[in-house]
Amino acid sequence: MSLPELKTRVDIIQGGLTIAAILAAGWWFLLRGDSLARAEIEHHFYAACLNQDIRWVRAIVDVKNVGLVRVDLERHEHHLVKVLPLESRIGAALAEGDAIGNESGSIDWPELANFSFEQTDEFLEPGETHTQYYDFLVPGSVHLLQLTSFFDNPQASATQRMGWRKKSLFDTGEEACKV
Secondary structure (H helix, E strand, O other), X not given: OOHHHHHHHHHHHHHHXXXXXXHHHHHHHHHHXXXXXXXXXXXXXXXXXXXXXXXXXXEEEEEEEOOOOOEEOOOEXXXXXXXXXXXXXXXXXXXXXXXXXXXXXXXXXXXXXXXXXXXXXXXXXXXXXXXXXXXEEEEOOOOEEXXXXXXXXXXXXXXXXXXXXXXXXXXXXXXXXXX
């Protein structure tokens, strides 16, 4: 075998090994889940009494892309519910010893407010954080709240609604507003 023939065979083998290495790396990337969108949500709160009847609550929602691919924030929603003081129907059920949870094991607290966003053009590159601010006016007597935030993952299955959810309790630290 001449030197040019040997060089041609080595080039062919090298090309095949390069293609195999690229395919193996792609397969490894998919198996590790690095191609999946990943996000984390954090809640922060601030509250102040505006008068004895109204409390202003600012909810700060941070969503961070902790994955290696872009996260699209096409659809998200936020629900604020009152936990304390107890709603009369929940207090009565507790006094009677009745179950107060639903089929999924959570309590249907009275909703005070909600925000929903559809078809936004927001997105996060890996490592980026997006902060949203929401202001709520709640009765001055309310002192324990729960905020639920849900961000759809549009890359997930079209047959199931999947995404990232965060629930946080916020105690205003006061029984009632006294201004």
